[in-house]
Amino acid sequence: MRSAYRVETVRTAERELMARLPDGALMQRAAAGLAAACADLLGRVYGSRVVLLVGSGDNGGDTLYAGARLAKRGAGVTAVLLNPDRTHPGGLRALRRAGGTAIPPHRADRAVHRADLVLDGIVGIGGKGGLRPDAAPLAELAAASRAAVVAVDLPSGIEPDTGEVRGTAVRADLTVTFGTHKPGLLIDPAREYAGSVRLVDIGLALPADPDLQALQHADVAALLPRPAAESDKYRRGVVGIAAGSARYPGAAVLAVSGALRGGAGAVRYVGPAGDAVIARFPETLVSDRGPKRAGRVQAWVVGPGAGDDAGPVAEVLATDVPVLLDADGLRLADLDAVRARSAPTLMTPHAGEAAALLGTSRGEVEGARLTAVRDLARRYDATVLLKGSTTLVAGPDGGTARVNPTGTPWLATAGSGDVLSGLAGSLLAAGLTALDAGSVAAYVHGLAGRYAADGAPAGAHDVAEAIPAAWRDIRD
Numbered sequence: 001m002r003s004a005y006r007v008e009t010v011r012t013a014e015r016e017l018m019a020r021l022p023d024g025a026l027m028q029r030a031a032a033g034l035a036a037a038c039a040d041l042l043g044r045v046y047g048s049r050v051v052l053l054v055g056s057g058d059n060g061g062d063t064l065y066a067g068a069r070l071a072k073r074g075a076g077v078t079a080v081l082l083n084p085d086r087t088h089p090g091g092l093r094a095l096r097r098a099g100g101t102a103i104p105p106h107r108a109d110r111a112v113h114r115a116d117l118v119l120d121g122i123v124g125i126g127g128k129g130g131l132r133p134d135a136a137p138l139a140e141l142a143a144a145s146r147a148a149v150v151a152v153d154l155p156s157g158i159e160p161d162t163g164e165v166r167g168t169a170v171r172a173d174l175t176v177t178f179g180t181h182k183p184g185l186l187i188d189p190a191r192e193y194a195g196s197v198r199l200v201d202i203g204l205a206l207p208a209d210p211d212l213q214a215l216q217h218a219d220v221a222a223l224l225p226r227p228a229a230e231s232d233k234y235r236r237g238v239v240g241i242a243a244g245s246a247r248y249p250g251a252a253v254l255a256v257s258g259a260l261r262g263g264a265g266a267v268r269y270v271g272p273a274g275d276a277v278i279a280r281f282p283e284t285l286v287s288d289r290g291p292k293r294a295g296r297v298q299a300w301v302v303g304p305g306a307g308d309d310a311g312p313v314a315e316v317l318a319t320d321v322p323v324l325l326d327a328d329g330l331r332l333a334d335l336d337a338v339r340a341r342s343a344p345t346l347m348t349p350h351a352g353e354a355a356a357l358l359g360t361s362r363g364e365v366e367g368a369r370l371t372a373v374r375d376l377a378r379r380y381d382a383t384v385l386l387k388g389s390t391t392l393v394a395g396p397d398g399g400t401a402r403v404n405p406t407g408t409p410w411l412a413t414a415g416s417g418d419v420l421s422g423l424a425g426s427l428l429a430a431g432l433t434a435l436d437a438g439s440v441a442a443y444v445h446g447l448a449g450r451y452a453a454d455g456a457p458a459g460a461h462d463v464a465e466a467i468p469a470a471w472r473d474i475r476d
């Protein structure tokens, strides 16, 4: 599990630890980890050219001490000081003592151009709102140089708590972060600025519940449903799929294709696309009598390809089993009916659908994904899975949210969301909580998307067919 904590929590943990340690010990731990990561990246430290971009806070301090360590190992180190009068004094002394030099920003051009490695120590968790005008040109210089760029703690200019980027920010090849991941390092758009991320343990004691988690293989393996010896199809759960329309029968087929591979014991399809579903998946239980009279299920999926028929959506929302609400279903669902439910609801919008529900623009949602998913979850009193490059899942209680690490741009293909909704619905029927069902489905689906694509375009049905291979890979 990768865990991320917001700045306020990190600060508290840092204060508690600092009170028990000698002055500056924490910064030395950070600097040692940072210097080691830089040395790995450089391969050969001796004779390399390193430029430090140094702001006036402790982020600059970490950077100067790491620069001093590299200078001691024979690197030529030049620090560009954004505010020479407010530079971390101990860090600057250490760098000078180790043979490094300091220059003002107007002389940075040539140094950055010739550098092998640039360290971004402009601002860390103390930053807000994109880089200031005096710092922005340094980010641009770094981007234009052929040097590798290492961000110290986080790429300067991103919002650490949310992953928003409100202006110019540094683009790094590697981010060396201290104590814990910050949510912004795992959520787009900021995640893209961070490059790969390396965590340096500085001994922080953090609370049990992080703000954000990214599940890994072992976490997902532990959550995947596993049939017991005495399981029959009903004990494994029946998932109902109320999807598709005369106009969009394919959505029904794709949702069923995901549901059949999600661990439920049986899939019951309800709607006008029964013939198409049976032709492709004869194991499906098909009914055209509407959700209310279709027989017992342990969870419903409603909405994919539903067109404008609000009837099944209302019927499903009135049941007392978990409901996954997707696509047209999101538009057709009554807010009060969702809020009134006693069983869990999992809503799975993409950015455009989330924007429509929130009365904002797609760009706003994509730029502030964590805020959007939390707002929706609160508003609907439901668990919300916001699809996209870094799919997020958040519950209505404002607790730990999840971010999916397996996504791939190849999944942005027609029908891929229908497969995901079937898969997640199946996991709900098998007994997973809405948060687990959403995040496990996103994980498996992302991995299946990677397998299906394997470097070339793939259709949604290929993604569904790759689910068993992804499942096996996770479980083994």
Ligand SMILES: NC(=O)C1=CN([C@@H]2O[C@H](COP(=O)(O)OP(=O)(O)OC[C@H]3O[C@@H](n4cnc5c(N)ncnc54)[C@H](O)[C@@H]3O)[C@@H](O)[C@H]2O)[C@@H](O)CC1
Pocket: 014, 015, 018, 026, 027, 030, 055, 056, 057, 058, 059, 060, 062, 122, 123, 124, 125, 126, 127, 128, 129, 130, 131, 132, 135, 152, 153, 157, 178, 202
């Ligand atoms: N507090 C601690 O115990 C530790 C802190 N560490 C480092 O300290 C950092 C936090 O240090 P600080 O609290 O001093 O804060 P920062 O160094 O992150 O930032 C504060 C400085 O950046 C400037 N600044 C703020 N927003 C800016 C913007 N948008 N553009 C340009 N400049 C901006 C401010 O004028 C201020 O001088 C962490 O990110 C980490 O790198 C590490 O040494 C580990 C221990």
Ligand SMILES: [K+]
Pocket: 059, 120, 121, 122, 123, 124, 151, 152, 153, 154, 155, 156
């Ligand atoms: K930084």
